[in-house]
Amino acid sequence: MNPRTRLILAVAVIAAIVLVVAVLAVALAQCGAQPVPAETPGAADATPPDAATEEAGTPTATPGPTPTPTLTAEELLARELIEPRGQVTFLADECSEILETEPWCVVVDSATRITRPEWEDLFPQADFFLVKVQYKPQFGHDAHWGNWLIVEQDGQRYTADTFDRLLAANGVTEITDENRELVAKAFALMTIGDYLDADVVFTKWEEGEWEGEYTYDHYLKAWTEIQGLEIWWWFVFEDNHLRIVTRGGIAEYHVGDYIDVPFWTLPLPPLEDYYFTGG
Numbered sequence: 001m002n003p004r005t006r007l008i009l010a011v012a013v014i015a016a017i018v019l020v021v022a023v024l025a026v027a028l029a030q031c032g033a034q035p036v037p038a039e040t041p042g043a044a045d046a047t048p049p050d051a052a053t054e055e056a057g058t059p060t061a062t063p064g065p066t067p068t069p070t071l072t073a074e075e076l077l078a079r080e081l082i083e084p085r086g087q088v089t090f091l092a093d094e095c096s097e098i099l100e101t102e103p104w105c106v107v108v109d110s111a112t113r114i115t116r117p118e119w120e121d122l123f124p125q126a127d128f129f130l131v132k133v134q135y136k137p138q139f140g141h142d143a144h145w146g147n148w149l150i151v152e153q154d155g156q157r158y159t160a161d162t163f164d165r166l167l168a169a170n171g172v173t174e175i176t177d178e179n180r181e182l183v184a185k186a187f188a189l190m191t192i193g194d195y196l197d198a199d200v201v202f203t204k205w206e207e208g209e210w211e212g213e214y215t216y217d218h219y220l221k222a223w224t225e226i227q228g229l230e231i232w233w234w235f236v237f238e239d240n241h242l243r244i245v246t247r248g249g250i251a252e253y254h255v256g257d258y259i260d261v262p263f264w265t266l267p268l269p270p271l272e273d274y275y276f277t278g279g
Contacts, residue, residue: 114129192247198226
């Protein structure tokens with residue numbers, strides 16, 4: 001083969017190679033081949049955080065208000081029995097405002113249902129409650145505790161001053177020698193609510209005549225386990241009804257096996273209290 005022929009063949013081979021390369025490049029471009037990036041360690045196991053999966057604009061939950069402390073059954077009962085108004089409140093923090101215009105603030109704490117044999121006999125349909133309160137003074141005195149006695153029957157409330165109505169509501173229309181002592185004891189208990197958290201023992205019952213503010217015909221004495229008090233009452237019965245009662249005060253204190261409650265926590269009752277039942 002002469003030199004000219006060899007030159008022509010070499011050029012033809014080079015042209016063929018170039019054509020093949022061009023055709024392969026076009027085919028790869030049409031198939032969408034992409035270069036493969038280098039792997040990052042751990043990338044295959046990576047999971048997006050929860051927040052990344054939430055849709056944009058999803059509201060975020062905010063903490064609610066601090067819950068009010070749960071009230072006990074005794075506190076709930078007190079709120080059913082007492083309406084806070086004037087000097088009466090359920091919250092000691094509210095006393096500051098009350099004491100700006102009032103000499104006392106009364107904080108209602110709790111209430112419990114109580115009973116006594118004398119009440120069960122005379123008033124089987126009545127409900128008796130002791131409401132524990134704290135008296136906070138404006139100035140000059142220490143705060144102290146006490147009890148309010150609430151008597152309810154058939155939607156009505158009764159006190160020692162409406163004792164005759166409570167008797168009538170329970171069918172007791174006359175006071176006789178057979179029920180007189182029971183009536184006197186039931187009444188006396190209604191005048192010493194501060195001492196009904198513990199035992200009250202009646203120690204003397206007499207008929208006679210005692211001169212005082214009125215002419216009394218019967219006399220009753222009792223001992224309270226709280227503070228060991230001896231308390232007495234004088235009664236005026238007339239026309240088979242109870243007319244007047246005087247609670248005479250304290251004969252002795254710290255008598256017997258008593259529960260010691262300081263007098264600045266629970267002061268002694270007044271020297272004399274008068275009750276006119278209107279019966």
